[in-house]
Amino acid sequence: MTMMRNLIGLAAGVALAGAMASGAEAQAPKKGGTLNFALSAETPHYDCHGSDTYATLHFASPFYSTLLQFDLPKYPAVKGDLAESWTIAPDQKSYTFKLHKNVTFHDGKPLTSADVKATYERLRNPAAGVVSTRKATFQDIDTIETPDPATIVFKMKAVNPAMMEHFASPWNCVYPGDKITADPQWPKTNILGSGPFKFQEHVKGSHVSGVRNDNYFRQGQPYLDGFKGTFFSQSAAMLNALQGGQVLAEFRTISSADRDRLVQAMGDKIRIEESSWTLNLLVVFNTKKKPFDDVRVRKALNMAIDRWGGSQGLARTSALRHVGGLVRPGSPYAIDPKELETFPGFQRDMAKARAEAKKLLAEAGVPNLTFVLHNRSIAQPYTPAGVFLVDQWRQIGVNVEHKQLETSPYLAGMSSGQFDVAIDFSNLFMDEPSLGLAKYVSTSKAPENRSFLESPEIDGLIAKQANMGDPKERIKVIRQAEKLILESSHQVPLLWWHRIVATNKSLMGWEMSPSHNLGQDLARVWINQ
Amino acid sequence: MGQRPDMLSYLVNRLLLTIPTLLGVAVLIFFMLRVVPGDIVEVKLRGDGGNPTQEMVEAERKRLGLDRPMHRQFADWMIGLATFDLGKSMWTEQPATEEIALRLELSLQVALMATVIAILLSIPLGTLSALLQGTWIDYAIRIFTIAGLAMPSFWLGMLTIVSLLYFFNWLPPLTYVPIYQDPWTNMAQLFWPALAVGYRYSAVVARMMRSSIIEVLNEDYIRTARAKGVYERLVVMRHAMRNAMLPVITVIGLEFAFLIGGLVVTEQVFNLNGIGRLFVQAVSRSDFTLIQALVMLSALVFILSNLVVDMLYAVFDPRIRYR
Numbered sequence: 071m072t073m074m075r076n077l078i079g080l081a082a083g084v085a086l087a088g089a090m091a092s093g094a095e096a097q098a099p100k101k102g103g104t105l106n107f108a109l110s111a112e113t114p115h116y117d118c119h120g121s122d123t124y125a126t127l128h129f130a131s132p133f134y135s136t137l138l139q140f141d142l143p144k145y146p147a148v149k150g151d152l153a154e155s156w157t158i159a160p161d162q163k164s165y166t167f168k169l170h171k172n173v174t175f176h177d178g179k180p181l182t183s184a185d186v187k188a189t190y191e192r193l194r195n196p197a198a199g200v201v202s203t204r205k206a207t208f209q210d211i212d213t214i215e216t217p218d219p220a221t222i223v224f225k226m227k228a229v230n231p232a233m234m235e236h237f238a239s240p241w242n243c244v245y246p247g248d249k250i251t252a253d254p255q256w257p258k259t260n261i262l263g264s265g266p267f268k269f270q271e272h273v274k275g276s277h278v279s280g281v282r283n284d285n286y287f288r289q290g291q292p293y294l295d296g297f298k299g300t301f302f303s304q305s306a307a308m309l310n311a312l313q314g315g316q317v318l319a320e321f322r323t324i325s326s327a328d329r330d331r332l333v334q335a336m337g338d339k340i341r342i343e344e345s346s347w348t349l350n351l352l353v354v355f356n357t358k359k360k361p362f363d364d365v366r367v368r369k370a371l372n373m374a375i376d377r378w379g380g381s382q383g384l385a386r387t388s389a390l391r392h393v394g395g396l397v398r399p400g401s402p403y404a405i406d407p408k409e410l411e412t413f414p415g416f417q418r419d420m421a422k423a424r425a426e427a428k429k430l431l432a433e434a435g436v437p438n439l440t441f442v443l444h445n446r447s448i449a450q451p452y453t454p455a456g457v458f459l460v461d462q463w464r465q466i467g468v469n470v471e472h473k474q475l476e477t478s479p480y481l482a483g484m485s486s487g488q489f490d491v492a493i494d495f496s497n498l499f500m501d502e503p504s505l506g507l508a509k510y511v512s513t514s515k516a517p518e519n520r521s522f523l524e525s526p527e528i529d530g531l532i533a534k535q536a537n538m539g540d541p542k543e544r545i546k547v548i549r550q551a552e553k554l555i556l557e558s559s560h561q562v563p564l565l566w567w568h569r570i571v572a573t574n575k576s577l578m579g580w581e582m583s584p585s586h587n588l589g590q591d592l593a594r595v596w597i598n599q
Numbered sequence: 600m601g602q603r604p605d606m607l608s609y610l611v612n613r614l615l616l617t618i619p620t621l622l623g624v625a626v627l628i629f630f631m632l633r634v635v636p637g638d639i640v641e642v643k644l645r646g647d648g649g650n651p652t653q654e655m656v657e658a659e660r661k662r663l664g665l666d667r668p669m670h671r672q673f674a675d676w677m678i679g680l681a682t683f684d685l686g687k688s689m690w691t692e693q694p695a696t697e698e699i700a701l702r703l704e705l706s707l708q709v710a711l712m713a714t715v716i717a718i719l720l721s722i723p724l725g726t727l728s729a730l731l732q733g734t735w736i737d738y739a740i741r742i743f744t745i746a747g748l749a750m751p752s753f754w755l756g757m758l759t760i761v762s763l764l765y766f767f768n769w770l771p772p773l774t775y776v777p778i779y780q781d782p783w784t785n786m787a788q789l790f791w792p793a794l795a796v797g798y799r800y801s802a803v804v805a806r807m808m809r810s811s812i813i814e815v816l817n818e819d820y821i822r823t824a825r826a827k828g829v830y831e832r833l834v835v836m837r838h839a840m841r842n843a844m845l846p847v848i849t850v851i852g853l854e855f856a857f858l859i860g861g862l863v864v865t866e867q868v869f870n871l872n873g874i875g876r877l878f879v880q881a882v883s884r885s886d887f888t889l890i891q892a893l894v895m896l897s898a899l900v901f902i903l904s905n906l907v908v909d910m911l912y913a914v915f916d917p918r919i920r921y922r
Contacts, residue, residue, distance in 0.1 A: 106773075114643075114690075199655055201644070259692075274691065274701065275872040275880075277774055300773050303876065304867040310760055311870070314770040476883040482642045 099579060103597040105297040108308045108320035111448065112275070112301045114478055117257040118243035119193055120201035122497065122518075123477065124322055124586050127240055129272075131590040132280050132297060133176070134243035134263035135287075137167060137186060137222075138234065142581035142589050146500050148238040152186065152264070158234075165224040165233065173287040175246050176268045182219035188247030190214055190224070197254035206508065206516065207236055229537055232502040239499055240587050266292035266593040277301060286593070293579070293596035305449050312340075318574040318597070322586045323347075323389045325450055329570050341575050343582040346392060346400055347567035348498040351455050352509075354484070354561045355491055358522045361436045362490065368559040370430035371491070372415035373423045374466045380458055381565055388451035391568035396510065396552045398584075399566055401501040402541070403548055413556040427466045440469040444489035447474040455493055455564060484520040493564070494520055499587040503548055504536045510555050521560040528554050606913065613909070617902045621680075624898040628891050629676055633669065637885035639689045640665065663689055676891065685892035690884050695892035698877065703859075703896070705775050706874040708785075709793050710858035714851065716797030717804055722847075724801070725808025726840060732813060740805070747802025753864035756795035760868065763791070775872060792869045796862060800854050807850050811843035818842075844915045852908035856901040860893065 111125035118130055138156075141149040150156070153167040173181040192200065194208035212227040226233070243263060249256045261269040264287070267280030281296040300317060302308035309328055311317045313335050324332070332340050353372065355362040362368055377393045384390040392398075393416065395405035410416045417423045431437050445456040453474065460470045470491075475483065484492050498505050508516055511532055512524040531551035538544040556562060571582060579594040640659045660666045664675070679686055685695040728740040763769050771788045778785040815821065816839055824834050863875035874893070881889040913919045 199658060273774075273872070274698070275876060298774075300870070302870055304870070306757065307760075307868060307870045310764055310770060311773060314764050314768065316770055316773055476880070478642045479637070479883055479885070482644075486641055 097578065097598065099293045099594070099596040100598060101293050101596070102295050103599055105294050105319075105577070105592065105595060105597060106317045107297065107299050108311060108317040109278070109299045109301050110305065110308060110320060110322055111477060115258040116261050117201075118241045119189075119196070119257065120203060121241065122203050122481075124497070125477075127587050128321060128590050129278050129299065130243060130261065130263075131240060132265055132267040132592045133261050133269050134265045134591070135173070135181075136238065136240060136242050136244060138238035139240070139591075140235075140238050140500065140583065140588050142583045145583050145588075146235060148234050151238075152181070152244060153237075162229045162231075162233070163226045165226070165237070167222050167224075167237075169220045169222065170287050171220060173264050174285050175262055175264050176283060177246075177262060178285075179246065180219075181244065181246075181264045183216040183222040184219070185247040186222050186244055187214045187216050188250055189242065189244045192245070192250055192254065193242060200254045203518075204239065204241055207239075207505075229539075231537070231539060232500075232504060235500050235502055240590065241499070265591055267294075267297060270296065275301065288593065291593045293594070294592065297592055312572060312574070315574060318577040319571070319580065321571060321580070321590060323450065323567070323569045324572055325388050326386055326570065329572060332572050339575050341573045341577075343571050343573070345569045345582055345584050346398065347389070347569040348398055348501055348585045349569075350394070350398070350496050350566040351390065351451065351564040352494040352496060352561055353459065353491065353564050354489075354494045354520050355559070356487060356489055356520075356522060357560050358487055359490060361434060361439070364434045365558060366430040366434040367436060367439070369414050369557075370427040370434070370466065371463060371468070372559040372562050373417070373427040373430070374468070375415055375459065375462045375564070376420045376423075377416060377565060378418055379420065380462070384451070384454055384458060384565065385568065388454040389567045389569065390451045390455060390565040392566035394563060394566045396555060396563060397503050397506055397548065398498075398501055403501075403503045403545055405549065405552060409549075413553070414559060415556070415562055424466050431466065431468070438467060438469070440471075441490035442471045442473050444480070444483055444492035445472060445474045446480045446493065446495075447476050451567065452493060459493070459564070485517065487520075487522060489520075492520065494561070496563075497587070499585045501584070503544075504532070507532045507535070507548070507551065510551070510561060519561065523558065523560040525554070525558070528558075606910075610906075610910070613906050617899075617906075620902055621895065621898055625676065625680055625891070625895060628894045629673055632887050632890060639663070639885045639887060642884050643690065680895075685895065686888040688881075688886055688889040690881075690886045690889065695889050698889060699874070699892060699896060702872055702874045702877050704777060705789070705871060706859050706862070708778065709789055709796065709862065709871070709873065710855055712789060712793035713797040713800055713858060714855050716793055717800035717854070718851065720797070720801035721804035721808055722840075725805040725847075726812055726835070728805070728809040729812035729816065730835065740809075744802040744805045744809075747798050748806070750799065751864075752796045752799045752862070753868045755798060756792060756865050756868040759791050759795055771869065773870060788869075788871075792862070792865055792871060796858065796865055800858075803854060804847055804850055808843065808847050811846050812839055815839045815843045841915050845912055848908050848911050848915065852904040856897075856904040859900045860897050 109125065109128055111123065113121070113123070113126040113129045116130055118126055118134065135152045137151060137153050138148045139151040141147045152169050152173060154170045156165060156167045158165055169183060169186070175181055190208065190211070191214065193202050193204055194211055196202040196205060210226050210228045210230040210233070211224055213225045215223040215225065217223065245257050246262055249262065266283055266286045268283050270279040270281050272278045277298055277300045279296060279298040282292055282294060286292060305328070308320055309324070309332065312320065313332060329342055333342060355368045357363050381391055381393050395410050397403045397405065411418060431439060443456055443459060446452040456472045456474065460472050463470050483489050484494060496506055496509050509518050510528060511519060512529050513519045513522045514524060515529060528551055531547055531554070535544050535547040535551065538547065569584065569586060573580060576598045577595065578598050579596050581589050583589055640656055640663065644656060644659060657666070664672060687693060688695050688698050691698060724740050728737045731737045760770065771791050772784050775788060776784045821834060821838055824838055860874040860878050862873060863879055866873040866875045878893050881893060
């Protein structure tokens with residue numbers, strides 16, 4: 071684990087070096103001002119526990135606290151949020167957290183260990199009708215004890231090497247225990263946290279705003295008087311607002327072309343920070359549907375994709391950049407590029423690969439295959455990725471209709487199996503292989519695997535690596551799983567993303583990371599007016 | 600004599616006729632929505648990556664009343680309409696009227712402002728173009744109007760925004776503020792989309808005005824008026840323009856009705872929280888109640904604008920009598 075952290079820290083440090091070089095953050099924070107920023111999507115509801123989209127976090131994080139949080143300049147190190155201190159049992163079977171005293175919810179009620187317990191009970195064992203997308207993450211927890219209002223103890227069923235990182239997950243918003251006990255659905259439509267900002271208003275389709283929580287438990291924070299996040303449905307409008315100074319940031323990403331435009335227009339008034347990203351796009355084949363139940367068809371379609379060539383072109387117009395396997399390229403458990411080239415879909419000789427792909431389609435009896443590519447209607451990077459895939463498959467004589475849908479129907483279509491082939495996404499908040507590999511566990515156990523493939527062999531390898539303490543041994547098992555998954559081609563990585571965040575130079579204290587889900591509580595953000 | 604009572608009874612008759620028209624629309628939209636694919640429950644529960652059990656799906660369907668027989672749902676819809684209750688949005692669970700009211704004010708204002716801009720531009724330009732037919736002024740106006748027809752409003756909107764940013768380093772405000780709260784901010788935000796939409800609108804109307812005036816100027820009564828020595832200005836203003844206005848008013852009415860809910864892309868360009876965007880969201884989420892409410896609103900706007908157009912016919916042409 072230590073080795074992994076060091077390596078990841080090094081990789082992240084290199085990526086962020088440019089950003090930190092400015093030294094701007096060394097200035098003493100100034101108080102006051104309202105931060106206007108852009109949100110490129112609007113959350114369908116307010117419940118962090120049941121959400122899988124950054125739209126919820128960028129909206130809700132300023133209102134909530136979590137037990138721990140990532141220490142972004144030292145990523146992937148963690149630090150306390152509600153937890154003031156903690157101890158981990160030598161056998162890693164027990165975690166004891168001491169909470170900050172005098173923490174209150176925005177309605178003035180004190181936050182105690184009972185609230186944290188209720189929150190984690192909801193996460194790991196949600197009541198009927200409640201969706202907890204992180205239910206599987208906390209299955210290693212056996213019991214949660216609250217010996218006193220400021221102490222909480224998690225007793226584990228099994229050792230989980232990434233448990234501290236899971237406690238730092240930004241999705242684990244701590245809710246008032248009495249509210250979620252009385253109505254488990256309460257957080258979907260209500261906001262009441264203990265975070266740096268109090269909820270002010272959400273005008274649907276327009277904006278969300280918050281005001282400073284004067285009783286925030288961290289003395290002196292937040293620095294801002296408030297914030298206002300404006301929803302943009304078109305990236306051009308968002309860029310104009312950024313260029314015109316109407317918003318000071320959009321914290322997810324912009325494309326390389328947009329970055330160049332902003333730099334050219336704004337010169338030294340814009341700050342650009344870049345990092346590789348814990349996010350990738352996947353091509354998913356619906357194995358419940360013919361002819362995608364045939365491995366030859368899936369393999370052929372996978373082999374027709376020129377990832378190496380495509381990454382160069384797509385990097386100029388989209389957030390897609392890095393060719394990689396199942397684990398983020400450059401991170402400690404990533405596959406060596408040379409080894410990757412031996413798998414279908416990652417070969418460099420495209421003429422040969424496409425000839426082989428055509429042969430496989432003919433053998434499968436579908437030489438003139440036609441299908442619909444199910445995609446999301448967010449421009450970056452889904453649209454260029456979809457256009458790219460349609461073109462790649464056209465080159466082996468496959469006719470594809472590109473269908474883009476808004477986030478909710480897009481995800482609903484995939485989860486319910488109403489698609490042929492889809493562009494899916496893997497949205498991780500940190501570089502823990504188990505998180506990324508969870509998407510490849512059989513659909514009956516992991517609904518986020520939308521290929522509907524059932525493979526006890528793959529499941530076994532993924533489960534095995536999760537509890538292995540020795541990184542070298544763990545890498546070997548991960549490679550075995552990766553080989554099986556890429557050969558089966560039921561769900562394959564397309565390209566990994568590259569994160570580019572543009573912020574106005576007057577915005578200070580915000581910290582870049584390889585995940586757009588982290589560091590959005592805005593507690594340490596200030597405006598240099 | 601007799602015109603006012605006739606007009607009043609005509610107005611009452613037309614208003615009564617809106618009832619079966621709206622009823623027809625209500626029936627059509629209800630059944631059409633149930634035929635097209637899409638399920639709000641699937642979208643809601645699976646939409647954010649969740650994997651609900653069948654029991655959860657059934658429970659949600661029951662909660663939203665979607666498990667009941669079609670005729671019961673239809674009866675509820677009809678009873679709701681009769682009591683002016685358009686139901687709750689199945690997505691936000693807020694009353695559909697609230698969701699619409701939040702955006703209608705903005706859309707209505709943009710439509711009204713665009714109409715004013717269009718009228719102010721098109722009537723004088725169309726008339727001038729007709730009167731100076733074949734001159735360079737006519738050609739210049741025709742180029743101006745053809746450009747308006749050829750250029751989509753959203754593209755002109757994008758040009759407007761980029762120009763404001765480039766030349767003045769200024770952009771319209773992002774958040775809508777009602778005109779009665781802050782007239783300056785309100786106008787600063789909505790003038791530009793109204794201008795972008797109004798230009799295309801004015802091009803349509805100006806071309807109609809030009810052809811209509813040219814046609815009227817060839818009528819016998821114009822020749823008679825001129826032969827009687829009536830001043831040319833009076834010939835144009837009193838005889839030609841009044842008669843030429845009838846088809847122009849029709850076009851203005853139709854365009855106005857379209858603008859409520861039809862400005863999807865322009866709203867995106869200016870980041871406006873209007874009815875057009877709400878319509879697209881409702882459709883993509885299969886939010887039946889909200890779609891039904893929006894279609895009813897759209898139908899009502901078309902019916903009322905047609906009624907106003909018919910009323911204006913009588914104002915511009917005294918020969919028209921309503922009975």
